[in-house]
Amino acid sequence: MSDKPYAFNPPDVPKPPPTYSQVSVTDLLPTSKLITLAGQVGLDSNTHKIVDGFDAQVKLAYQNILNALKGAGATPRDIIHVKHFIVKDTGRVGVESEDELTRVWGHHWMEFMDKEADGYRPPDTVLGVAALATREILYECEVWAIVHK
Structure with a gap:
């Protein structure tokens, strides 16, 4: 166990610019580790x-x-x-109701969590933002996880 975070880039996740790593793991106790992911976007790791x-x-995010x-x-x-960042220019933020918000992008999240986490729904925050790292990015998702070893 190290008392310092370990940051790395998994081989099947898009390689980021040299300013950050995609994943950080920090041992909390000898039996647990905190995992934080850089905001993931619709970047294709092949192209x-x-x-x-x-x-x-x-x-893709x-x-x-x-x-x-x-x-x-x-x-x-x-x-x-989880934190969801949605560029306001998409017309996807500032919707009129929770039902509309769920139809906009939430159905993809729920489908993903139903398939990969048996319907588990962790706490999340949804933010409408003016822009993300580059002009073409419309959505970004940041995740924190804890694993007990």
């Missing part, structure tokens, strides 16, 4: 390009989350908190 369209970006968690020895069932 190194952001996929077109909001829905496609959301789905969740696949990248799954791959990053696996690289850290975790699953979506180990998630303790």
Whole structure:
């Protein structure tokens, strides 16, 4: 056990710029570790390009989350908190009702968590933002997880 975080880039998650790593693991006790993921987006690890369209970006972001968690020895069932960032220009934030919000991107999240975490629903925060790292990114998802060894 180390008392310092370990940061790395799993091989099947898009390689980030040199300013950050995709995953960080911090041992909390000899029996537990905290895993934090960089915000995952719809970046294709084969083409190194952001996929077109909001829905496609959301789905690929969740696949990248799954791959990053696996690289850290975790699953979506180990998630303790999620932050969803949605660029306001998509028209996807500031919707009129919770039902509408769920239809906009939430159905992809629930489908992902139903398949990968038996319907588990960790706490989350949804933020409408003016922009993300690059112009073409419309959605980003940040995840924290804890694994008990």
